[in-house]
Amino acid sequence: MKAMLVDTTRCTGCRSCQVACKQWNNLPAVQTRFFSDGSMQNPAHRSSKTWAVVTFHELPKNNRPGLFFGRLQCFHCVDPACADACPVHALKKTKLGPVVYDPGLCLGCRYCQMACPFNAPRFDWDKPVPEIRKCTMCYDRVAAGGRPACVAACPAEALAFGERSEMVAEAEARIRQSPARYVAHVYGKNEVGGTCVLHLAAVPFESLGYPSGLPDEPVADHIRSAMHTVPYAMATLGLALGAVAWVVNRRMENTGDKPDKAE
Amino acid sequence: MTNHWIDLQNADVIMVCGSNVAENHPVAVRWMEEARKRGAVILSADPRFTRTSAFADRYCPLRSGTDIAFVGGMIRYAFSNNRLNYDYLRDNTNASFIVKPEYAFNDGLFSGFDPASATYDKASWAYETDENGVPLQDPTMTDKRCVLMRVKAQYKRYRLKTVCGIVGAPRYLYEKFCDLYTGTYENGKAGTWLYAMGGTQSTHGTQNVRAYSVLQLLLGNIGIAGGGVNALRGESNVQGSTDMALLYNQLPGYLAAPAEKDKTLADYLAARTPKSADPKSANWWQNTPKYVASLLKAWYGPAATRENDFCYDWLPKYGRDCSYVNLFSGIESGDIRGLVLFGQNPAVSGPSCQRQLAALSRLSWMAAVDLFETETASFWKRPGANPSDIDTEVFLLPAVASVEKAGSITNSGRWAQWREKALDGPGDTKPDLWILDALYRAVRKEYERGGVFPDPVVNLAWNYDGADQEPDPRKVAQEINGFFVAEATANNRSFMAGDQAPSFAFLLDDGSTACGNWLYSGSFPGPKPEDNRMAARGIKQGDDRIGLYPGWAWCWPVNRRILYNRASVDANGQPRDPARWVIRWNAEKSAWEGDVPDGPWPPGDRYPFIMLPEGHARLFAQGLADGPLPEHYEPWEGPVQNALSSQRHNPLLLSAKGKGPAKEPGSPERFPVVATTYRVGEHWQAGALTRNTPWLIELVPSAYAEIGEILAMMLGIKNGDRVVVETARGSVEVYALVTKRFGTFRVGGKILHEVGLVWHFGYEGLARGASANVLTPDIADPNSRIPEYKAFLCNVRKAAEG
Amino acid sequence: METKRTSPGAWVVRAVALAGMLTIVYRFWRGLGAATNLNDGYPWGLWVTVDILAGVALAAGGFVIAGTVHLFGGKKYESLARPAILTAFLGYLLFAFGLIVDLGRPWNLFNIMLFGNHESPLYEIGWCAFLYTIVLFLELLPAVFEKFSWGRVKAFYLKTSPWVVIVLLTVFAAAMTRSTAWTLVIAGILLGWELLMETGVMPRDTQTPILLIMAGVIFSFLHQSSLGTLYLMMATKLDPLWYTPVLPIFFFISAVLAGVSMVALEAIAAEKFLRHPVDLAPITTLVAKMPLALGLYILLKLEDLASRNVAGELFQFTLPAAAWWLEIGLGAILPLFLFLKRDFIKKRGGLALICGLVVLGLLINRTNVSLTGITVPRWEPYYPRWSEWLVTAGILCMGFLAYDWLTVRLPIISVKRAVAA
Numbered sequence A: 001m002k003a004m005l006v007d008t009t010r011c012t013g014c015r016s017c018q019v020a021c022k023q024w025n026n027l028p029a030v031q032t033r034f035f036s037d038g039s040m041q042n043p044a045h046r047s048s049k050t051w052a053v054v055t056f057h058e059l060p061k062n063n064r065p066g067l068f069f070g071r072l073q074c075f076h077c078v079d080p081a082c083a084d085a086c087p088v089h090a091l092k093k094t095k096l097g098p099v100v101y102d103p104g105l106c107l108g109c110r111y112c113q114m115a116c117p118f119n120a121p122r123f124d125w126d127k128p129v130p131e132i133r134k135c136t137m138c139y140d141r142v143a144a145g146g147r148p149a150c151v152a153a154c155p156a157e158a159l160a161f162g163e164r165s166e167m168v169a170e171a172e173a174r175i176r177q178s179p180a181r182y183v184a185h186v187y188g189k190n191e192v193g194g195t196c197v198l199h200l201a202a203v204p205f206e207s208l209g210y211p212s213g214l215p216d217e218p219v220a221d222h223i224r225s226a227m228h229t230v231p232y233a234m235a236t237l238g239l240a241l242g243a244v245a246w247v248v249n250r251r252m253e254n255t256g257d258k259p260d261k262a263e
Numbered sequence B: 001m002t003n004h005w006i007d008l009q010n011a012d013v014i015m016v017c018g019s020n021v022a023e024n025h026p027v028a029v030r031w032m033e034e035a036r037k038r039g040a041v042i043l044s045a046d047p048r049f050t051r052t053s054a055f056a057d058r059y060c061p062l063r064s065g066t067d068i069a070f071v072g073g074m075i076r077y078a079f080s081n082n083r084l085n086y087d088y089l090r091d092n093t094n095a096s097f098i099v100k101p102e103y104a105f106n107d108g109l110f111s112g113f114d115p116a117s118a119t120y121d122k123a124s125w126a127y128e129t130d131e132n133g134v135p136l137q138d139p140t141m142t143d144k145r146c147v148l149m150r151v152k153a154q155y156k157r158y159r160l161k162t163v164c165g166i167v168g169a170p171r172y173l174y175e176k177f178c179d180l181y182t183g184t185y186e187n188g189k190a191g192t193w194l195y196a197m198g199g200t201q202s203t204h205g206t207q208n209v210r211a212y213s214v215l216q217l218l219l220g221n222i223g224i225a226g227g228g229v230n231a232l233r234g235e236s237n238v239q240g241s242t243d244m245a246l247l248y249n250q251l252p253g254y255l256a257a258p259a260e261k262d263k264t265l266a267d268y269l270a271a272r273t274p275k276s277a278d279p280k281s282a283n284w285w286q287n288t289p290k291y292v293a294s295l296l297k298a299w300y301g302p303a304a305t306r307e308n309d310f311c312y313d314w315l316p317k318y319g320r321d322c323s324y325v326n327l328f329s330g331i332e333s334g335d336i337r338g339l340v341l342f343g344q345n346p347a348v349s350g351p352s353c354q355r356q357l358a359a360l361s362r363l364s365w366m367a368a369v370d371l372f373e374t375e376t377a378s379f380w381k382r383p384g385a386n387p388s389d390i391d392t393e394v395f396l397l398p399a400v401a402s403v404e405k406a407g408s409i410t411n412s413g414r415w416a417q418w419r420e421k422a423l424d425g426p427g428d429t430k431p432d433l434w435i436l437d438a439l440y441r442a443v444r445k446e447y448e449r450g451g452v453f454p455d456p457v458v459n460l461a462w463n464y465d466g467a468d469q470e471p472d473p474r475k476v477a478q479e480i481n482g483f484f485v486a487e488a489t490a491n492n493r494s495f496m497a498g499d500q501a502p503s504f505a506f507l508l509d510d511g512s513t514a515c516g517n518w519l520y521s522g523s524f525p526g527p528k529p530e531d532n533r534m535a536a537r538g539i540k541q542g543d544d545r546i547g548l549y550p551g552w553a554w555c556w557p558v559n560r561r562i563l564y565n566r567a568s569v570d571a572n573g574q575p576r577d578p579a580r581w582v583i584r585w586n587a588e589k590s591a592w593e594g595d596v597p598d599g600p601w602p603p604g605d606r607y608p609f610i611m612l613p614e615g616h617a618r619l620f621a622q623g624l625a626d627g628p629l630p631e632h633y634e635p636w637e638g639p640v641q642n643a644l645s646s647q648r649h650n651p652l653l654l655s656a657k658g659k660g661p662a663k664e665p666g667s668p669e670r671f672p673v674v675a676t677t678y679r680v681g682e683h684w685q686a687g688a689l690t691r692n693t694p695w696l697i698e699l700v701p702s703a704y705a706e707i708g709e710i711l712a713m714m715l716g717i718k719n720g721d722r723v724v725v726e727t728a729r730g731s732v733e734v735y736a737l738v739t740k741r742f743g744t745f746r747v748g749g750k751i752l753h754e755v756g757l758v759w760h761f762g763y764e765g766l767a768r769g770a771s772a773n774v775l776t777p778d779i780a781d782p783n784s785r786i787p788e789y790k791a792f793l794c795n796v797r798k799a800a801e802g
Numbered sequence C: 001m002e003t004k005r006t007s008p009g010a011w012v013v014r015a016v017a018l019a020g021m022l023t024i025v026y027r028f029w030r031g032l033g034a035a036t037n038l039n040d041g042y043p044w045g046l047w048v049t050v051d052i053l054a055g056v057a058l059a060a061g062g063f064v065i066a067g068t069v070h071l072f073g074g075k076k077y078e079s080l081a082r083p084a085i086l087t088a089f090l091g092y093l094l095f096a097f098g099l100i101v102d103l104g105r106p107w108n109l110f111n112i113m114l115f116g117n118h119e120s121p122l123y124e125i126g127w128c129a130f131l132y133t134i135v136l137f138l139e140l141l142p143a144v145f146e147k148f149s150w151g152r153v154k155a156f157y158l159k160t161s162p163w164v165v166i167v168l169l170t171v172f173a174a175a176m177t178r179s180t181a182w183t184l185v186i187a188g189i190l191l192g193w194e195l196l197m198e199t200g201v202m203p204r205d206t207q208t209p210i211l212l213i214m215a216g217v218i219f220s221f222l223h224q225s226s227l228g229t230l231y232l233m234m235a236t237k238l239d240p241l242w243y244t245p246v247l248p249i250f251f252f253i254s255a256v257l258a259g260v261s262m263v264a265l266e267a268i269a270a271e272k273f274l275r276h277p278v279d280l281a282p283i284t285t286l287v288a289k290m291p292l293a294l295g296l297y298i299l300l301k302l303e304d305l306a307s308r309n310v311a312g313e314l315f316q317f318t319l320p321a322a323a324w325w326l327e328i329g330l331g332a333i334l335p336l337f338l339f340l341k342r343d344f345i346k347k348r349g350g351l352a353l354i355c356g357l358v359v360l361g362l363l364i365n366r367t368n369v370s371l372t373g374i375t376v377p378r379w380e381p382y383y384p385r386w387s388e389w390l391v392t393a394g395i396l397c398m399g400f401l402a403y404d405w406l407t408v409r410l411p412i413i414s415v416k417r418a419v420a421a
């Protein structure tokens, strides 16, 4: 399983990755006015036309004004909530790692959007024939043995790509080698069961706009137990209702209040 | 760059001062990161906290226009903490040279100043020499008149407190910077200084760069791996175009352009060929006659003979300042009537651009060769102009983009890299070479029918046609490399007419060689396409221990990757830093190893700085117009008095009165806020390329000014408001980016504010906005003539609603 | 009667229905973004909340009454059964219609049946609601047979419908579990009952197929609760005041409560607006059981909050806390108190008010779960666009019109009387 490692401490906020994504995936520019955020972020959010955004955060550094970056895209969860939520397998986890989408199956119900803990899937609100769109981890390139367009474009080598286990090891090695530079946490190693986009940061991830307080269990675990009760509920209800009906009918029969005779 | 991009990985301390490398040279950061992996520290000094600062480990603010104070303080810090590399200074620099006793420095003025003309007589800045003309030295470097002591005396006034009071930085930050950076004085420690327009675009810009160099020499950081004074160049091929004589006062290969006083070739050579009486000085420029003769042969071909001085007379001789700013005075005055713009957009990029725009309508014709209809090309229909009032005839010649043609591009590390055409240009677009070729042929046709002084035009050696009858850039490249026009023996080798020159060491002054640019000799040493060394892509070839990659492309001079590398070794040719050695002398083989050394001589035979007649790098230099040592002055529009002397700004600017800037400088009373201009990573220059690219417009859609939170609060400005920024030249309305990243500057007991504008915008293209150059002063550095885009005065207010 | 149908009110209903339908055309022409304020932060809005979540819950009266009458021997409620089933049937048709309007790619709807992901609660809801609508249709058929006096057809219906039900439930079990064992177990249970009835070991209701009613209850239980399961996915987004592992159970209970209230409310409203006579007695008896259920519901909610250690948040000055109090205060506590005033529920107005409050409570609850309780960091709050209101109102009005049209034509109201005549 492949994974991307985003080392936000190396990122310069140049946004080559953001543009490379649009270029490779043929996504149109969106209309912006000035900047969307306190600093220079644009656009404000991911959308069906912008699958990844570099986020800007003016936060203190060494007790002086500073500037930090984050990067939001689809995290390609190891056990993706979106794929579990999707009623038609339009979103699927591939063996290679990317979570991919098939519009031919999709209903446009947007449950994946509600389910995703990273708010990654986006919808074509402006189209009569809409699709769910999100970062594909450049499945086309990756399947052909390449690396994602954004990774290839990053001048700072803030983005790396490889086997997930190696990326986790690399991330942990970086923290070990420069403990002062990083918060001691590989975001995505365990979050919601692990993701295939891992992040390193110099400041708490929460302050860089990453969802915080995520559990280590896959989000889908929450529905699995409920879903697994379905056949039990059916069987129990089937038995219980029949039995009740039988008993009730028998009693009415005995009291002479036979339903048949209602006519 | 004295070094090159990959070499940044070898540094221990990387100082980014005068550049925003992460935005403007983004690929560089990967080599900086390599350095950091090895434990290097990255420092960022900039008026505002940039994306480079975000990438750096530490940040220190400095007010725009105060680099010399900033560096001067470091120089003093190095002296007072004994952080000088004495061995290095003695062997490699003019530290031990004795300066003439008449030399003096007093209250901001060096000796020899003539207030009437506002120029210096530089005679007193010379070295004391012996009877043979060899400079006197004091190897102990303790003589009061030796250069090192002169330097020490000069910067004695630059105390931490004084400097912080000028640059406006908190002392603890600045002191830490001094400490970290001067720590590289030891052998085995390398500090590199990265600068670009933040350093140069100033009325003392050349002296800013001199200040960086002086500090680097004091610390022994030049010529070594991971060191250097590294100009991060601008336009993709600006290094190449500078090498080919971008400036009016140069010929290709940094030969001086003949001035009016250089009447004959002999006059010219006598005046321009440096001499040295010291046998240990290589004095490379003594070869000037060979390079000039070869150049003229390349230009005028068979018409150029020894007897007719190789047609030297045909060269134009300049009699006055023809630099960029003055060109426009020439247009204004009607002296210049036609203008060809090859990929330039002065209506957006020039200082005081309103003035330039107005000047353009005085032209009778203008031809713009560009990818887009730029603001300059459409000046006649700009907002507010009435096309029927403008008589200028304007031509727009569509050019192909860089990837749509073959040719070489020389990067900041002096690597000439050949690129093949990737795809065809759209429509009728043509390569610049094709356009130039057609233009020349048309002009020649006119001159063949007669005209004033047709000789230089009709006799030009001009045939670059390739197999397909189209001009072939390879032919141009081969001419630039140089070739033999006649059978000859050079450097003990014999050549046939038509042979390509192996390198400039084989060029001759007798007319048997032709060479378009001696510096590039060796780049294309054979007749076949495979001989094009600029197209070499051998990554694994040669010595890549310290990332020299000599098999990748070709680098001037003679593929030397680190300039002045002789300074990296001791008298026995052994590296001062054995871990990251650049060159070393193998006594057994009697040969140098590693990079191509500065000259073939064994160690000790020649002084290390072979391009200078004294053979030593200059801490103290006679060359510049405005002083032998960098001295702090306020910008032309300075917000305060000079804290170090009563010379408010560069004294040579007095000479600009009347002929230079159209307007008097704005006063700090009316314009209390310091202003600067700069780039963002997402846009390119005057914007034609990027303001027509929707993906980039999405990221930065509009012109804006960065304003610190405190100033914004005082003025009642909120993030995203429209604000008016006004200077003595004009005013613009832009968005306000209110940010913590622009702090305040405590200067001379006052709190100063600074704002910064991006200058990429104009009224053409898909994304439009006000041009920052409406605001900038058309005052220039007295040496380089670069305008002071980086420091001026303004006023800011919230724009009226609606 | 006629007067009411030509009254201005009736015309308003028709006009709103028409306007709603036109808006739907616009929505399909220009896309969801043009017709709604939905966005990537709030991809589910008014339509999901009202048309789907609340709509399905309020139609729960159908299976509750049907089950009570036919399984639990609540014969006294028989007069309520058909209107409740009709309402439910119409409710589900409208829900399906609303769903199609809300889906981005409704033409792929049947992919659920073909390529479904049985792990997804939405898959379950899709199947379940689809099959339950068939069940409701079958439950409603006797009224048609009566209307046209198709005795033979009805006999055929009575014979075959148990088998149809067995097939439906078995297919459902197979689809849901993808397990042969489970499919056989479910089929076995159903076949078992049918066999028992066939052999006369167990008495058979000759008027209504018991298995059909059972299927209605099973399907309803499953998808009513699964609508809650949907939100178990929103672990990181839904406020802890609502996010609980037992959310499906709460969804089911609240649906039953509101469904029953809806039946009562409907009867009273039908009498007032459509002049259908109403027998208040069964309604009052039915409703009399409500305080107990409401009380239990409130206790369960509090117990759940306490056990998850979030009860403290109820007493903080936050929007979710206020929304929670509004939901429980108006929808459960207040009706509970009013119920306890015996004479209050004797009056039509009082009864209507109480039931109305419970229904309102459900609406607020579903809004809280699907909108108020969902936080999207750094996102503008969502408010429905006027066109969303119009579509919802239009669909509702279509429902009124259909109900009116059908009740006039079919023997729905007061079955006894119809049959007697």
Ligand SMILES: Nc1nc2c(c(=O)[nH]1)N[C@H]1C(S)=C(S)[C@@H](COP(=O)(O)OP(=O)(O)OC[C@H]3O[C@@H](n4cnc5c(=O)[nH]c(N)nc54)[C@H](O)[C@@H]3O)O[C@H]1N2
Pocket: B017, B018, B019, B020, B021, B023, B024, B025, B045, B046, B047, B048, B050, B063, B064, B065, B066, B067, B195, B196, B197, B198, B199, B232, B233, B234, B235, B676, B677, B678, B679, B680, B681, B682, B683, B684, B685, B686, B756, B790, B791
């Ligand atoms: N993306 C992008 N890259 C580019 C270009 C572009 O337009 N866009 N242009 C190219 C060209 S032609 C050039 S010349 C280079 C220029 O490259 P840079 O010199 O890096 O460009 P600038 O942004 O003009 O200025 C750099 C920094 O100088 C700071 N500064 C302002 N005043 C002073 C001062 O007095 N002292 C010091 N030390 N710093 C100061 C500014 O705040 C700014 O951050 O970039 C090249 N690269």
Ligand SMILES: Nc1nc2c(c(=O)[nH]1)N[C@H]1C(S)=C(S)[C@@H](COP(=O)(O)OP(=O)(O)OC[C@H]3O[C@@H](n4cnc5c(=O)[nH]c(N)nc54)[C@H](O)[C@@H]3O)O[C@H]1N2
Pocket: B197, B201, B234, B235, B342, B343, B344, B345, B346, B348, B349, B350, B351, B369, B370, B371, B372, B374, B399, B400, B401, B402, B432, B677, B678, B679, B684, B685, B686, B687, B688, B689, B759, B772, B773, B776, B789
């Ligand atoms: N205020 C302020 N002003 C500045 C600066 C600053 O820092 N502040 N910086 C200054 C600096 S460093 C520079 S270098 C100048 C740059 O100023 P200019 O050179 O005037 O600006 P560019 O936008 O780079 O102009 C290049 C033009 O070439 C076109 N072009 C691109 N490729 C080709 C090609 O292959 N062939 C041809 N024929 N045309 C091509 C582009 O479309 C563009 O219009 O601006 C200066 N102006």
Ligand code: SF4
Pocket: A073, A074, A075, A076, A077, A080, A081, A082, A083, A099, A115, A116, A117, A118, A119, A120, A121, A134
């Ligand atoms: S981030 Fe969201 S969309 Fe991406 S795989 Fe995880 S759950 Fe799915």
Ligand code: SF4
Pocket: A085, A086, A087, A088, A089, A090, A091, A105, A106, A107, A108, A109, A110, A111, A112, A113, A132
């Ligand atoms: S919108 Fe499409 S992809 Fe998302 S859950 Fe629904 S069917 Fe699946």
Ligand code: SF4
Pocket: A020, A021, A022, A024, A025, A051, A052, A073, A134, A135, A136, A137, A138, A148, A149, A150, A151
């Ligand atoms: S992996 Fe591909 S799709 Fe995803 S953000 Fe990078 S470039 Fe875009």
Ligand code: SF4
Pocket: A010, A011, A012, A013, A014, A015, A016, A017, A018, A054, A069, A071, A153, A154, A155, A156, A157, A158, A159
């Ligand atoms: S390309 Fe790399 S450095 Fe640039 S914004 Fe993206 S991650 Fe950061």
Ligand code: SF4
Pocket: B024, B025, B026, B027, B028, B236
């Ligand atoms: S030269 Fe090209 S690759 Fe290098 S930094 Fe500039 S734009 Fe990027």
Ligand SMILES: [Mo]
Pocket: B233, B234, B235, B238
């Ligand atoms: Mo430049």
